[in-house]
Amino acid sequence: METKISEISDGIYRLSTLVPEIAPPAGFTYNQFLVLGDEPLLFHTGLRRMFPLIRSAVSRLIPPERLRWITFGHYEADECGAMNEWLAVAPQAEVAHGQTGCLVSLNDMADRTPRVLQDGEAIDLGQGKRVRYLDTPHIPHGWEAGVLYEEATGTLLCGDLFTQLGDGPALTEGDIVGPAIAAEDIFKYSSLNPSMGATIRKLAQLSPLTLALMHGPSFAGDGAAALRALADNYDHRIFDRAPDAVETAAA
Ligand SMILES: [Fe+2]
Numbered sequence: 001m002e003t004k005i006s007e008i009s010d011g012i013y014r015l016s017t018l019v020p021e022i023a024p025p026a027g028f029t030y031n032q033f034l035v036l037g038d039e040p041l042l043f044h045t046g047l048r049r050m051f052p053l054i055r056s057a058v059s060r061l062i063p064p065e066r067l068r069w070i071t072f073g074h075y076e077a078d079e080c081g082a083m084n085e086w087l088a089v090a091p092q093a094e095v096a097h098g099q100t101g102c103l104v105s106l107n108d109m110a111d112r113t114p115r116v117l118q119d120g121e122a123i124d125l126g127q128g129k130r131v132r133y134l135d136t137p138h139i140p141h142g143w144e145a146g147v148l149y150e151e152a153t154g155t156l157l158c159g160d161l162f163t164q165l166g167d168g169p170a171l172t173e174g175d176i177v178g179p180a181i182a183a184e185d186i187f188k189y190s191s192l193n194p195s196m197g198a199t200i201r202k203l204a205q206l207s208p209l210t211l212a213l214m215h216g217p218s219f220a221g222d223g224a225a226a227l228r229a230l231a232d233n234y235d236h237r238i239f240d241r242a243p244d245a246v247e248t249a250a251a
């Protein structure tokens with residue numbers, strides 16, 4: 001396996017590994033994002049078994065022991081399986097996550113005490129980079145789910161939102177909503193719930209310039225429009241199953 005590295009926003013690098021055995025013949029990518037600064041931040045650790053591969057990719061950009069922040073969207077193997085391996089190689093590194101993730105899993109599972117981020121709290125990474133943590137419970141899955149927004153570049157590190165199959169370009173201006181709908185139909189990975197549309201539309205208010213997908217290309221363009229279209233699709237899925245739920249959520 002090979003990990004490709006691309007700069008998708010100023011100082012934000014996408015590390016992408018295609019696993020052809022998942023959803024063949026298209027395959028499936030796992031992406032991590034390294035945000036450079038005085039305090040470099042990794043969003044997604046990679047699977048535990050992929051750690052040697054991802055560490056080697058990070059070392060092409062910075063000495064891995066310089067890593068300061070270890071972050072991810074939710075508690076799953078592809079998001080945080082190598083968290084403790086990273087803590088071991090980077091002595092100054094801290095895991096940072098929302099209150100739910102820390103209370104439910106990370107206070108126990110992380111080898112060092114994690115830093116709790118409140119909804120909306122920001123970390124200054126230096127060199128102009130600043131990431132804000134936003135709670136998105138159960139969206140697309142996981143009670144502890146959240147995203148990070150890098151304010152200087154307008155990059156939303158949106159995790160599993162917009163998941164798609166295949167190994168596309170590192171950065172696209174093309175449609176990411178259609179492929180996300182297709183992947184949802186195949187994997188059914190989202191926890192459909194009445195708050196989905198409203199929560200995703202709240203992310204649209206950030207008007208992100210770049211959407212950094214964990215499974216798929218990064219998107220450059222009107223991030224708000226893409227998020228609203230995704231929210232509309234989820235509303236339809238939920239409305240089809242439980243019309244009262246959407247009416248209650250909208251009230
Ligand atoms: Fe996930």
Ligand SMILES: [Fe+2]
Nearest residue numbers: 078079160214
């Ligand atoms: Fe994922």
